[in-house]
């Protein structure tokens with residue numbers, strides 16, 4: 439059986455590298471890797487860390503790319519890849535443009551699609567945007583849907599998807615996180631790049647921040663930056679913020695936060711260093727999807743700068759809280775966690791509703807059986 443795994447961004451690569459390794463361990467499956475490189479530097483960091491060399495690299499990223507421009511570039515290029523490769527199956531992950539377009543290109547050729555991290559729904563097509571529609575399109579096409587949780591499987595069933603193609607596997611991000619943490623524990627030199635910052639901020643509580651959502655560009659990013667300024671004015675707090683390279687994020691953050699004593703704006707971290715940052719943090723403030731899943735597993739309270747989430751399991755468990763993008767609300771939520779140890783203790787419990795670290799093995803087995 440020949441499989442082409444198609445991905446293009448940092449989170450897809452992090453969540454698919456365990457699947458690629460698990461598939462490669464199954465005899466009789468020829469696993470080919472096609473990256474669109476919708477992300478360039480962020481993707482390459484993960485490829486290098488995970489030891490995956492793409493068979494095909496479409497090098498699609500452009501500076502400040504538009505949704506329609508990227509869609510147009512990818513649909514033709516991915517069609518040509520599938521015509522040349524003629525796989526028995528395509529595997530995609532999540533909800534990016536790469537994922538949606540790869541599924542469509544496969545569908546146009548009647549190639550079956552397996553969807554990893556299927557069934558996440560916020561219920562609002564504008565939040566996250568355009569991801570909520572991307573993953574709904576993939577669900578129309580995929581014959582195998584790997585739901586990370588029972589809630590995600592229920593969402594697919596409620597949409598009328600074939601129950602025989604839905605499998606609850608856990609989220610492969612937990613496989614990636616546990617494997618990476620074990621590697622760092624065995625060899626701390628993999629993540630020593632933050633030692634200088636840790637020394638500079640000794641005695642302060644660290645708030646780790648990430649932000650990149652398209653629906654937050656403009657007013658949302660300005661409000662997030664203003665909130666960070668206020669939080670970092672406290673002498674007992676330091677903010678470490680690996681800034682996404684998107685110019686719509688970087689421009690605002692550099693204008694508002696450069697030069698602040700208690701703020702370290704740094705380049706995106708490779709995955710081992712980011713796991714180390716989460717580990718050394720007191721609170722995580724993010725609009726990311728993947729970080730919402732990782733922080734609870736490490737017992738870190740996570741404040742989510744969104745109004746809705748497709749990952750309600752962390753909120754239900756009490757380890758994540760939706761705080762929106764209103765600046766004063768973000769500040770008051772962070773301050774209440776900093777100043778109320780009971781509230782902090784209630785959120786800072788290691789909780790892992792997203793998986794047990796065995797998702798990739800389950801997925802590889804199901805794919806092998808589907809041949």
Ligand code: UD1
Pocket residue numbers: 447448449476477478479480481499500501502503505508533534535536568569650651652683684685
């Ligand atoms: C994309 C995904 C989003 C995912 C996010 C993860 C879509 C529509 N969006 O959003 O679902 O949560 O990735 O990070 O698929 N850039 C670089 N270097 C990089 C990566 C990005 O310079 O390595 C800059 C480029 O100017 C690029 C811009 O960021 O044009 C936007 O990249 P894009 O992939 O379109 O959007 P993201 O916001 O990263």
Ligand code: UDP
Pocket residue numbers: 448449452611648650680705706707708709710712713725726727728729732
């Ligand atoms: N991440 C990373 N380095 C960073 C920031 C994030 O390796 O500097 C990882 C993080 O651990 C998570 C993934 O990138 O696994 C999340 O990516 P992102 O927030 O860009 O996308 P989303 O999950 O929102 O789609």
